[in-house]
Amino acid sequence: MFRRHSHPWWKSFIYAYAGLRRVFLRERNFRFHLVVATMVIVAGILFRLTFIEWAIIFLAIGLVLGLETVNTSVEAICDVIKPEKHGSVRRIKDMAAGAVMIASLTSAMVGVVILGPHAWNWFMRVIGSK
Numbered sequence: 001m002f003r004r005h006s007h008p009w010w011k012s013f014i015y016a017y018a019g020l021r022r023v024f025l026r027e028r029n030f031r032f033h034l035v036v037a038t039m040v041i042v043a044g045i046l047f048r049l050t051f052i053e054w055a056i057i058f059l060a061i062g063l064v065l066g067l068e069t070v071n072t073s074v075e076a077i078c079d080v081i082k083p084e085k086h087g088s089v090r091r092i093k094d095m096a097a098g099a100v101m102i103a104s105l106t107s108a109m110v111g112v113v114i115l116g117p118h119a120w121n122w123f124m125r126v127i128g129s130k
């Protein structure tokens with residue numbers, strides 16, 4: 001009834017880490033998203049975000065980084081199955097890239113909606129204190 005696994009459960013973390021390390025080293029977009037995520041987290045600390053704001057920000061960051069990883073994996077599958085130029089491969093890769101773009105634009109909007117008012121208040125305080 002239960003499937004027998006060929007490795008202990010904790011090894012799944014090792015495999016996942018190896019996959020993420022590979023994406024980090026090979027994908028410029030992934031590193032770019034990580035830099036943006038770090039900047040957003042620093043801004044969140046400075047603006048003292050609420051728990052609910054942090055939860056939404058982390059969901060947005062996780063969505064983008066997760067989809068970028070899936071996109072890289074889809075590209076790798078395509079390159080193994082069809083290394084030469086092919087119309088279907090182009091369409092499949094373009095769709096996977098489109099998924100990342102949707103997540104990135106949505107997350108950017110989340111960032112503006114959550115950080116925008118904090119940045120505005122900070123700006124008004126700076127102006128007011130002069």
Ligand SMILES: Nc1ncnc2c1ncn2[C@@H]1O[C@H](COP(=O)(O)OP(=O)(O)OP(=O)(O)O)[C@@H](O)[C@H]1O
Pocket residue numbers: 029071075082083084085086087089090091093094097
């Ligand atoms: N084998 C192929 N046949 C046809 N078009 C391809 C092929 N490989 C890549 N392309 C086109 O080039 C684009 C970039 O593909 P590539 O595998 O280089 O990904 P990438 O440079 O890592 O892009 P991304 O920014 O989506 O991660 C694809 O979205 C697709 O339009």
